[in-house]
Amino acid sequence: MALSTSFAIVQQQMRRAAGLVWSTSPALMIGLFLATLVAGLLPALAAWLGQRIVDAVVAAMRLHAEQGQAPLWPVLKFVLAEAGVLAALAGAQRLLSVQQSLLRVRLGQTVNLLILEKAQTLSLAQFEDADFYDKLVRARREASIRPLALVTKSLTLLQNLISLVSFAVLLVHFSPWALLLLVVGALPVFLAEARFSGDAFRLFSRRAPETRRQTYLETLLSHEAYIKEVKLFGLAPLxxxxxxxxxxKLYAEDRRLTLRRDGWGFVFGLLGTLxxxxxxxxxxxxxxxxxxSLGQMTLYLTLFRQGQAAVSASLTALGGLYEDSLYLSNLYDYLGQPTSAEGGSxxxxxxxxxxxxxxxxxFTYSGATAPTLKDISFHLAPGQSLALVGANGSGKTTLIKLLTRLHSPTRGRILLDGSDLQEWQPAALHRRIxxxxxxxxxxxxxxxxxxxVGDTAAFHDETRWRKAxxxxxxxxxxAGLREGYAxxxxxxxxxxxxxxxxQWQKIxxxxxxxxxDADILVLDEPTAALDAAAEAVIFERFRAQAQQRMTLLISHRFSSVRNADQILVLEDGEIRERGDHEELLASGGRYAQLFDLQARGYR
Structure with a gap:
């Protein structure tokens, strides 16, 4: 990747990260900046005081040798000053650590909320897309820590640059060439880090499907919803x-990258040591x-040692900024996903x-070669009931998704009270269902x-709970639970x-x-887990409650669908037969065959 492109990526993501951190806590952001300034200035001051201490000690020793005594205050004042500077430096570094810890927690929550809130604006079709899930996995795995890492590395870079400027002011008295030596010694490590940061990001992005598959296997092996079959079928070893x-496989890739990264890092690190x-x-x-003088020697050696560490840390921070920027781009790639067009008023x-x-x-699913539904037409008036019958995969549940606007038709239109479903306000539509x-x-x-949860407006309404x-x-x-509704x-x-x-199905x-207020009741296999007696009571109450409502029922039990005003038989996404129970039996078609097959089990 070209240097200018890399710089543009870093610059863009730094602005985004800073904005994100600022929106999370302006006070902590300002605190981090101020503590960084203090931490950047004090090391040079401490080094200069170290020189003054050594020179003062040498002068005092000479004076003591010549006169038999020497005043201690000229030495002690610099010792006390250096102690105060080092205490202030430790305080600034501790303050940086505390503020970073607090920001890490708050920023993690902020980013997770952004991810979850974005998910609520996306269409069902996007959740059914494997590529979208890869984007979601990449965003959730790293994005909650990368914004703060970008900001802290930027501040670390600023702190080291401040230190380097103050070091340079002192080192230039020794030799300008000393500054060049510091930079040249640390540059190879930086170039290696930048190269391998890009490799690590590309590896992370490429293997998102494998990571997601590994998470899925963990779920199968540890989730209570799956553990019964896993144990019963002996699936655990497989x-x-x-x-x-x-x-x-993932470890082998990590191992190769780690050995190359640290191996070259060691080689180039030797150049810095040299x-x-x-x-x-x-x-x-x-x-x-x-x-x-001895004090100047102490000063310059300290400046070289700390300066080299600052240059190395600065270049490493630059490489880290590039790596964090690449990972943060995953978050904004996800947040930039097109939202579902709510539309309608x-x-x-x-x-x-x-x-x-x-x-x-x-309707045709994205990526599918054949339509799931073809030329579906019917009218369901208030007070009427419609039943859908058909084999698995015939399109029954997809039809429900279209009715509830979880998907939009790819052909034709759906009308509610004379207006296209796409023109309805989603909240108003969902209140009716x-x-x-x-x-x-x-x-x-x-x-x-x-x-x-069936009506969030009455989420805590116990009277409504009891009625429902x-x-x-x-x-x-x-009534049979230990604490009832609680x-x-x-x-x-x-x-x-x-x-x-x-019991869950009754809930x-x-x-x-x-x-x-719902005047459209949609029941997709509502009694699949109920016994015959409970099913009979359910549908008796259902018919009493549905007199002024439009009801749409999907069921494989003909005892459930036979009383519907209209029955549609779906096959391969098309309506093959329609009519009421008696008409369909009289026609001797597919419905009659299925009814006869089911009835034999009761003879």
Whole structure:
């Protein structure tokens, strides 16, 4: 990468990082800057006082030899002054450390919030994209520490530059060539670090998929949702072997890079050591020849030693700035992802009461070669129910995603009360929909909060909890819990109580009833984990509650769908049959075949 391009990257990311740190805590940012100034100025002052101490000691020794006594104050005043300077320097360095620690915690939270808030603006299609997940992994793994690292390295660079300027003021009295010797000695290490920083970043970026796969294997081997099958099927040895194989590959890459980086660093570091001892010999010889006093020798040796360390630290900081800038670019690459077009401002349709219409709707997933849905058309009026029937993969759940605007149609349009779904305000649309997905979430919250998530406006409303629980049959489940609605559900947290699959499904179903204003009820396999008796009660209550609502039901149980006003049979993303239960049985088509197959199990 060209030097000008690298500089531009560093400059851009430094501005971003400084802005991020400033927005997190202006007071800590100012404190870091002031402590850096103090820490940069004091080392040269301490070195100069060291010279004065040595020269004062030599003068006092000469005076004592000549007169038999010498005053101590000329020496002690410089000793006390140096002690005060070193104490102030230690205080400034401690202050830097404290402020960096505080900023690290606060900035980590700020960046994580930025990542999580950004996630809420992205479309479902982006979450279904593997490349997007690689960007998310790269952003989350390093970005929370890199902004502060950029700022602290910038301040370290500033501190060392201040020290170097003050050292240079003192060293120039010895020889201007001494300054060149300091820089030349540290330059090879810097060039090596810059080269390998770029290699490390490219390695990190390239292997994001492997890192994500390793995290997934860790989840399979340690998460309670998967551990049952892992133990039952004896998957642990297979998964552990894959985990070890992935780790071995990643470790081998890390090892090669580390050996090359540290090997060349050692070789080039020897050049810096050689430069220091050349300067050391130069100063010692000048002292022996009487050109320098012992105090001046002490001063210049200290300046060379600390100056070389400052130059090396400055160049290392520059290399680190470049590396941090590359990693920070991952965060802004993620934050720069295009947000889903919320669009729409309607809260009422142009034809209130018209209900829901699909008109020639088609949908193809990104990267797919064939459409998932093709030419779907139907009308669902208020007070009517629609059931979707079909084999797995026929497009039923995708249709629900389109209805809830988690995806947008690639062909055709969906109308609600006469207005295109894309013109509706998302919040207004979602308030009208109560939904239970087949893969509903088992929230590790209290029982009441598990219901409350169905309507955040009533998240803490116990009256609404009880009403929704009664409608979804969760009231009996919750009555049997140790602390009722206050019982922690799941095993993730202390005191949590686990539920059976059917009990969880009743909780999720009741959650859908929390939206009292919803006039569209979407139930995706709502009774898959329930027994026949519970299913009968659920649908009896469901029909009573759905008189003025549009209801859309997905189920493989024909006992659930037979009472729907309209039934659509989906196959390969198309509507193959439509009608009510009696009409479809009379037609003798696919629905009749499936119904007969299921009915045989009860004969």
């Amino acid at each position: 998964l552990l072997e894959r985990y070890r194989t992935t780790f071995t 430069a220091f001892y050349a300067a050391y010999a130069w100063v010692v010889l000048d002292t022996v020849r009487g050109r320098l 309607l809260t009422l349709g142009s034809q209130p009461g018209d209900g829901l219409r699909f008109e020639g709707v088609g 109560g939904v239970i997905f087949q893969d509903f979430i088992r929230y590790q919250l209290t029982a009441g909060e598990n219901l409350g 629980a009664e409608q979804g049959l969760a009231d009996e489940v919750i 019982t922690q559900l799941g095993r993730w947290f202390l005191g949590g109580q686990e539920l059976s699959g059917g 999720a179903l009741s959650r859908a009833y929390m939206r009292e």
